[in-house]
Amino acid sequence: xxxxxxxxxxxxxxxxxxxxxxxxxxxxxxxxxxxxxxxxxxxxxxxxxxxxxxxxxxxxxxxxxxxxxxxxxxxxxxxxxxxxxxxxxxxxxxxxxxxxxxxxxxxxxxxxxxxxxxxxxxxxxxxxxxxxxxxxxxxxxxxxxxxxxxxxxxxxxxxxxxxxxxxxxxxxxxxxxxxxxxxxxxxxxxxxxxxxxxxxxxxxxxxxxxxxxxxxxxxxxxxxxxxxxxxxxxxxxxxxxxxxxxxxxxxxxxxxxxxxxxxxxxxxxxxxxxxxxxxxxxxxxxxxxxxxxxxxxxxxxxxxxxxxxxxxxxxxxxxxxxxxxxxxxxxxxxxxxxxxxx
Numbered sequence: 001x002x003x004x005x006x007x008x009x010x011x012x013x014x015x016x017x018x019x020x021x022x023x024x025x026x027x028x029x030x031x032x033x034x035x036x037x038x039x040x041x042x043x044x045x046x047x048x049x050x051x052x053x054x055x056x057x058x059x060x061x062x063x064x065x066x067x068x069x070x071x072x073x074x075x076x077x078x079x080x081x082x083x084x085x086x087x088x089x090x091x092x093x094x095x096x097x098x099x100x101x102x103x104x105x106x107x108x109x110x111x112x113x114x115x116x117x118x119x120x121x122x123x124x125x126x127x128x129x130x131x132x133x134x135x136x137x138x139x140x141x142x143x144x145x146x147x148x149x150x151x152x153x154x155x156x157x158x159x160x161x162x163x164x165x166x167x168x169x170x171x172x173x174x175x176x177x178x179x180x181x182x183x184x185x186x187x188x189x190x191x192x193x194x195x196x197x198x199x200x201x202x203x204x205x206x207x208x209x210x211x212x213x214x215x216x217x218x219x220x221x222x223x224x225x226x227x228x229x230x231x232x233x234x235x236x237x238x239x240x241x242x243x244x245x246x247x248x249x250x251x252x253x254x255x256x257x258x259x260x261x262x263x264x265x266x267x268x269x270x271x272x273x274x275x276x277x278x279x280x281x282x283x284x285x286x287x288x289x290x291x292x293x294x295x296x297x298x299x300x301x302x303x304x305x306x307x308x309x310x311x312x313x314x315x316x317x318x319x320x321x322x323x324x325x326x327x328x329x330x331x332x333x334x335x336x337x338x339x340x341x342x
Contacts, residue, residue, distance in 0.1 A: 033118045040121035044094055044129035046078040048087025051214040060176070060183030061217055062127065073125035090214035091129070093165055095121075097222035098133045101158030101229075105135050108153045112146040115139035127185070128221050140287065144244045147289050148299050151240030152306050155226050159309050162222030166196055169215035176211040186320030190223050192312040227313040230306060233257035234279045235286060241306055243286050244295050250286055254279060268317040270325040 051061045064072060071077075078084040102119035109116035115138040124131045141147045189207050197207060212220070232238040233254035243250045258276045265273035295303075317324070 028118060030118075033120065036121045036123065037119075039123040040130050040133075041091055041095060043073075043123040043125055044091040045084050045087035046073060046075055046125075047127065047129040048090030048094075048214055049078045049083050049085070050074050050087075051090055051217060052086035053083065055211060055214060058174075058177040058180055058211065060180060061212055061214065062183055062185040063181060064184055072127060073129075075125070087214075090218050093169075093215045093218035094128070094130070094221055097158055097161050097165065097218060098130070098225070100161040101154045101222075101225065102133050102135055104153035104155075104157030105150055108146075108150045109135070109137060112142070112150065114141055114146065114150065128217075132225055141289055143293070144247075144289050144291070144295050145293070145299065147240055148244035148295050148303075151237045151244060152302055155230050155237050155306065155309055156302075158222055158229075159226050159313065162219045162226065163192070163196070165215060165222070166193070166219040169213050169219060170197060170200055172213040173210050173216055174213075175205060176209055180211075187217075187220060188315040188317040188320050189220070190227065190313045190315040192223060193220070195312070223313040224315065224318055227310060227315070228275070230310040230313070231257055231261075231275065231279070232310075234282045236279075238306070238310070239286065241303060243289070245300070245303055247286075247289070247291065264316055266325045269319060269323050270328060271318075271323070273325060 050064075053059075054061050054063050064074075078087070098121065099119065106116055106118065117136040117138065119133045119135050121133045122131045123129065137150075141150065186208070193207055197210075198204075229237040230241075232242045239250065239254065242253050258279050261272040261276035261279070265271070265276065
């Protein structure tokens with residue numbers, strides 16, 4: 001039987017007590033951002049020092065067969081006799097490009113009132129001293145327009161910065177010496193490198209015959225990072241753009257991207273297989289965003305520009321003619337034949 005409340009007089013107001021819970025956003029861990037930022041500067045200084053040393057001695061930028069820089073990450077050598085200072089041009093240039101990309105995301109998060117962290121830089125003792133940076137978004141994105149702007153702002157900021165660096169650094173590069181040893185690792189160049197190279201003096205010389213300045217290598221890393229982030233799938237920047245434009249097509253486009261990466265791994269670079277697996281793990285999910293209003297107007301033109309950026313920055317074989325899954329399988333078969341012959 002329902003319980004009725006007594007009537008309320010016209011001269012009084014009746015208030016029912018209500019509990020209101022306010023969830024405070026977690027505090028920024030500034031100390032962690034600073035430590036990772038400084039650690040990434042250090043690791044990029046180490047590899048940048050090797051690149052600068054090789055450049056000054058007319059050696060391939062990844063050459064590691066001499067006694068001085070015999071390691072991919074020559075920490076002991078870099079810390080000796082202030083060699084590490086040689087890495088300043090590469091380190092600062094690369095950090096500038098990565099910072100531009102992440103701040104593009106971060107500033108648009110702030111503009112739309114989305115709670116996001118400052119960039120987390122990832123130091124790693126590898127060819128380039130880092131595997132990039134990222135921000136964490138800790139609150140819902142309220143509209144497809146906001147999702148689109150946040151998603152595309154990073155690639156545009158990083159791409160424009162990398163293009164400026166490339167234009168300024170390619171003239172600093174020099175023709176490789178005929179007597180120079182063969183490079184241990186040969187880069188594959190995206191279309192943007194060839195286009196800008198043709199606009200400069202001696203533009204007819206193939207890029208494979210050019211000894212790149214370390215800052216030009218930083219531009220290459222920036223272009224490579226832009227291409228990876230613009231892959232149209234999952235929760236990559238390209239995936240956010242696709243979801244903002246057509247939420248129902250996101251899963252289909254993600255699957256098509258995975259199916260495209262698998263043959264690319266077989267014929268060009270086996271690293272594409274890792275990206276295909278990562279997209280398969282997370283590519284079928286995307287945080288929901290209000291379906292209306294749709295993305296229209298200038299943003300659709302910007303989506304076209306995003307596709308152009310992907311075409312300009314994507315190198316199917318980013319590390320040259322070697323490293324495809326086909327070559328790895330062929331080498332494994334040859335090894336097994338030799339073992340069986342013994």
